Amino acid sequence: MVVRIKAMEIQENVELKPHTVFKIGGQARYFCEARTLEDLREAVHFARDKSAPFFLLGAGSNVLISDRGFGGVAIKMMLQNLSISGMHVGADAGVSMARATAETIKAGLAGFEWAIGIPGTIGGSVRGNAGCYGKEMKDVLHSVRVFDAMTDELRVLSRRECHFGYRDSIFKKNPSWIVVSMNMYLESGVAQDSQKLVGKYSLRRRATQDIGAQCAGCMFKNVLWGAVDKSSLTKKFPDLREFSASPVIPAAFLIDRLDLKGIKIRGATVSTRHANYFVNVDNSTAEDVMALVSLVKDRVHRTYGILLEEEVQFIS
Template sequence: MKIKQNISLKRYTTLGIGGPAEYFCCVKTLSELKQAFMFAKQNVLPVTVMGGGSNVLIADAGVQGLVICVAHDTCVISGNRIVVGAGMSLDKLVEMSVKKNLRGLENLSGIPGTIGGAIYGNARAFGGSIGDMVRQVVFFDCNGVKKSFSQDACGFSYGTSVFKQKQGEMPGVIWQVELFLDVGSNMPWEKMNLRQAIIAYRNVRYPPKNKSAGCFFGNAAAGMFSPNFLSKLPRFAKSQKEIGAGYLLEQAGVAGKKIGGAQIMRHQANYFVNAGSATALDVIKLAQFAQKKVFERFGVRLQHEVRLMGFDRDPFAESCPQVSGA
């Protein structure tokens, strides 16, 4: 395995934005992962972990230290038990599970990125989350020490997991995941049809030609809004616990807004794209603008879901105070 220097990270992200990694490597095997950790330790380098780069915004100045791209993609399916490397494509795993007539992952069809990234942010769609199907996660800390996490210990909830919440305290790599799916009671083609319908829907919502990182902000907790406000909301804009960030952004009038090469899509106001040669700064300015507009309209501060890498400080930390909303 080669550890390279000064590698542009643009092509490792779906947004196509970002400066270089000081050091960079892709790890496929455990021995490569351990070599990478050793290199970081010997050279006193901070470690940043990436999967498919579909939920990250990388600073224009790049990322200091060692960026490890996880490419461990082995997969064994026996009955309804799956043991998969964190670097495997989530969508590929969904397809394999559907072909084997296993149930539980099909709602996640078409989500870009790897299993590791999906575990980190508890990837979800159409009411299903990957965390629901997890039995165990194998994690290596930056000293190369192996730790196993049961489903409960993973602390999955909306858009998060213990790996995200405690990243500062326990830096490391999600390496392998064990999932237990349900044995399908319906016909395999029914699941395949559902998968294809979801992919077709997603292709309209997130046209594959667009460079994006998916939804920029997470949904807002329903508890931040008054019962009166909630009762007036259209059904599509809310679930029991959340109000769609896309709805709030659209109501705040930011759909279609463009700053530099970064643009908010008209049909989905939580969908930010690199419409040309956007810089990370363009995206940050656009997101700050959108966040402020929502705050002015609803008194709620949206939290960014996209992970920022290489920034000295969180550019959203002080944009607007956190108070309860409309």
């Protein structure tokens, strides 16, 4: 059944699998695509009227959806405005990171090239403070426009008010705060130089990651040195000293050292190229991935005493 609310359709029992990069997950009880702020407001009101939970879907590149699906309203963020004026860039939540990178380079701006290979949207990337190659969203972002689904209010948060941390932000603690758009200021650049940087980053990705694989990027967050006993850990495992100058121990390193690359549970496997990528190779279910997650967490914990924390968001 399809319910039409103003310009937006709300569909029932929609497969979520195709809306994720993992290609895993059951159906959403309700599904809609929010193309405007008004659509978003209507979708949230619809959920409220049904006393149903909602969740936001960007490009689905950092989620693992339960095989049983989601019993509420899945709202796909499709707000797509992107404006550039001088050094200022305004981008809606549904704009892809790749498009934002390409358009800023075209406009002669530099400083967002690193984002080219992140296959998500601005909204998902602000929430998770996405980053790579030493840069994160917080390094470029100036402010975020937020719709509060509890109070129906729109407000603007400064970068400081977003409480960004490593793959963390205030939005993770406040699931009713929806990222509607963000503002960033970049530097004046030369398009050719930026293109060269993009080429360099793309090559690095191709050399180390499974491009085009059905996965969700890094399954686990890297381990902050501040969260472990550095001196006893490096004494026991001297090879960890190579990361002494870095703020984190890469989760991929720990998994790789335990020889878990290529380990498989039914349709899900730990990538042979990047040990922190879990890949759906053969019609994997969420249950298969979860079993693999448990196995890897257990092995890392038993060996290193470190409890890995999932970066991927589990939706059920």
